[in-house]
Amino acid sequence: KQEVTQIPAALSVPEGENLVLNCSFTDSAIYNLQWFRQDPGKGLTSLLLIQSSQREQTSGRLNASLDKSSGRSTLYIAASQPGDSATYLCAVTGNTPLVFGKGTRLSVIA
């Protein structure tokens, strides 16, 4: 059974700092990995999707990497801003639909 773990559970950083969020999964037989953002009381916004054959994806200040063999992904956020404050969720798709981690709650302090 696929399990997804995200570390840390919560993170608080000063504005402008670069940061890394970590995601690990137990079954490397995945189709893809997605990073989502969730604001309080809101739905999910897809940030980046990495296919299993890819190593990384970039969008603006965000860069996500995937090491399928070791079951790890990282989300790198450059020059963090208070507007980046949200919960970041990692999810993998394999033989079953998306399996989510419990998220990292990020606070960027102005």
Add this chain to the structure above:
Amino acid sequence: GAGVSQSPSNKVTEKGKDVELRCDPISGHTALYWYRQSLGQGLEFLIYFQGNSAPDKSGLPSDRFSAERTGGSVSTLTIQRTQQEDSAVYLCASSSGTGDYEQYFGPGTRLTVT
């Protein structure tokens, strides 16, 4: 529509009542998914549809939960005899296929059972 829509956005119901939650997927998306997000539990998969068929119902927590999809479009998730532990945000997503296709999420329905 431009995105996945869900209704109602909020629902408060008394324990023991039945509720229906609706999801309108992105036009043309053949796959539709239901997830539940409970406080402190994270997001869990409930059921998915490919067309009008549900190949995987493994996530439905009990026989009080059922879902259907008609015309390959709208889906309804029904919870009978609601319990307080059913209180959660129910999220719907759709994609243009299953497997490695990206899923797009709706805003969710917040269900509160009193």
